[in-house]
Amino acid sequence: MKKLTGLLLASAVSAATFSQAFAADWYPYDAAKIEPPFAEDGKSVDVSYVPLEKASKAWNICVSFPHMKDAYWLGVGYGVAEEAQRLGVKMNLVEAGGYTELAKQISQIEDCVANGAEAVVIGAISFDGLNNLVKEVRAKNIPVIDVINGISSPEVSAKSLVSFYTMGHSAGEYLAKKHPAGGEEVLVGWFPGPAGAGWVEAANKGFLDAVKDTAVKVLPAKYGDTGKEVQLKLVEDELQANPGIRYIAGTAVTAEAAQGVIRERGLEGKVDLLSFYITPGVYEGIKRGFIAASPADSMVIQGRIAIDQATRLLEGQEVIKHVGPKIFVVDKDNVDSVPQTNILPPDDYKPVFSVN
Incomplete structure (x- = not known):
């Protein structure tokens, strides 16, 4: 493994300096x-x-x-x-x-x-x-x-x-292992995000490649902005049009928004949720058993x-x-051992738009 070498620390650091400024809090x-x-x-x-x-x-x-x-x-x-x-x-x-x-x-x-x-x-x-x-x-x-x-x-x-191809592929692999070729077909509603964005197209290809030649049948992708209202409407419409859906898979916002719909419609255990990237909401959803898994980038x-x-x-x-x-997959088996502040902001974090 190659390590890039940082600059040498100054010999003295003012006590007023941000206390953790040079601490190896996230690296290597x-x-x-x-x-x-x-x-x-x-x-x-x-x-x-x-x-x-x-x-x-x-x-x-x-x-x-x-x-x-x-x-x-x-x-x-x-x-x-x-x-x-x-x-x-x-x-x-x-x-x-x-x-x-x-x-x-x-x-x-x-x-x-x-x-x-x-x-x-x-x-x-x-x-x-x-x-x-x-x-x-x-x-x-x-x-x-x-x-x-x-x-x-x-x-x-x-x-x-x-590689969002790899992120999408990792999410697809999770389903492919559960539902290999020859098993009973399962229907998946797929919500990859806003059409035209590079990460969305890459994740879409990765996900579809991973479930090819398996018992996983993916419905035509439903594209949309990653605002919660947009994703919620897409999920509601897909569940209405395809009541046989077994999985809702897609963006983190999709998985977060879908939790309430699944509970309201009494679909717990009948429709499972899967995200192809992780957020605090997805992390909590996995911990609470509402979301099955997510790759972490x-x-x-x-x-x-x-x-x-x-x-x-x-x-x-x-x-x-x-x-x-x-990239690694977070699920109920490892969610409690993942260092949260490497993959997610602190729970109470507010946006900082300027550092001077």
């Missing part, structure tokens, strides 16, 4: 890098990720998210804010308000750059729709880090993300790594250009 972290970076057919190589211990100056980093409407992006936000504070860099976070707001995201990033951002971290609304913007930003010699969702531009400087760590990558690029330090935490 089991991760996987892609070689060569950004290649669709790249090889996954295990690494132990170690960030810098401190930035050499308070770099100005802009972070752009699709929205902060669900706990998933709250978790990524927790990661970027905590790592910015730990490293001693400035961070300003903007959010566009939803996956329909591509033009707003582009405008917000342009404003960030105009206001002096030295690096930009982007959780992309669209896989292809930001490519012209990335080209413009990189032409100004400003690093662009692709976090979580995926951007198709080859001009990004680094990627902090996992450690979204907090992805946010932390993105800020570290941006800082390394600004300082001319060695950087792993394409890396993400290792």
